Amino acid sequence: MKITAFNGSPRGEHGNTQIMVEAFLEGAKRAGADVESILLVKKNIRHCMGCFTCWTKTPGLCVIKDDMPGLLDKYIKSDVVIIATPLYVDYVSGITKDFMDRTLPIVCPEFEKDDTGQTRHKKRYQKYPSMIVMSNCGFPEAGQFEVLRLFCEREVRNNKAKVIAQIYRSQGPLLESDNPDTRPVVEKYKELLKQAGEEVVKHGQLSLKTKEELEKPLIPEDEYRRATNESWKE
Numbered sequence: 001m002k003i004t005a006f007n008g009s010p011r012g013e014h015g016n017t018q019i020m021v022e023a024f025l026e027g028a029k030r031a032g033a034d035v036e037s038i039l040l041v042k043k044n045i046r047h048c049m050g051c052f053t054c055w056t057k058t059p060g061l062c063v064i065k066d067d068m069p070g071l072l073d074k075y076i077k078s079d080v081v082i083i084a085t086p087l088y089v090d091y092v093s094g095i096t097k098d099f100m101d102r103t104l105p106i107v108c109p110e111f112e113k114d115d116t117g118q119t120r121h122k123k124r125y126q127k128y129p130s131m132i133v134m135s136n137c138g139f140p141e142a143g144q145f146e147v148l149r150l151f152c153e154r155e156v157r158n159n160k161a162k163v164i165a166q167i168y169r170s171q172g173p174l175l176e177s178d179n180p181d182t183r184p185v186v187e188k189y190k191e192l193l194k195q196a197g198e199e200v201v202k203h204g205q206l207s208l209k210t211k212e213e214l215e216k217p218l219i220p221e222d223e224y225r226r227a228t229n230e231s232w233k234e
């Protein structure tokens with residue numbers, strides 16, 4: 001099984017998102033997957049220009065000469081892709097959004113109806129990777145990921161990608177913190193992520209227990225709010 005993570009954090013390898021990606025991929029690798037982690041911030045990815053050349057003159061190929069064709073090749077050849085992003089203004093980071101916009105060439109322009117009667121694009125490829133959406137955010141509550149959850153529902157409907165797991169970490173900045181009081185809970189969380197990576201390779205999904213454990217707050221929300229306010233004073 002080939003798993004490719006596309007991380008859209010501007011903080012790249014120094015970010016909290018990458019801490020999550022690396023732990024998950026370590027577990028997946030242990031279970032036998034061929035894993036690759038790509039930091040989108042290190043790639044040259046320009047905005048989609050909306051010209052539709054990838055649907056008309058050069059079907060499946062974007063007119064922009066940057067790193068996207070190589071990344072799309074890796075995307076489509078993967079069994080599972082991880083879209084990993086920090087939560088920015090309740091949604092994905094700009095880098096992640098540019099990357100997702102530029103996946104337009106992998107579908108065809110023609111419309112079709114899905115099972116619910118809604119319109120979607122016809123597929124260009126026989127097989128598309130399953131998707132895992134992974135994110136972390138600065139606020140303490142799990143509810144901050146409401147918009148990303150809705151995005152996942154739409155992706156499933158659009159049929160380009162079946163979302164097999166959503167892994168969201170509120171209180172994300174604790175992941176990189178060296179506070180000795182919170183390190184043990186962070187290490188436990190990273191072990192859970194490794195377990196999640198193993199489960200996806202072995203069973204194609206997360207067990208209910210792992211899913212529930214991953215969603216628990218790292219520390220009580222009031223304590224997190226207080227500690228965060230204190231840390232901004234430093």
Ligand SMILES: Cc1cc2nc3c(=O)[nH]c(=O)nc-3n(C[C@H](O)[C@H](O)[C@H](O)COP(=O)(O)O)c2cc1C
Nearest residue numbers: 009011015016017086087088089090137138139172
């Ligand atoms: C421009 C910007 C927008 C953000 N928007 C949100 C937000 O809407 N909700 C939230 O909880 N955190 C928000 N954050 C905090 C980040 O999600 C948080 O710092 C996260 O740990 C960053 O992950 P990274 O280190 O992988 O980049 C925002 C941060 C930035 C810089």
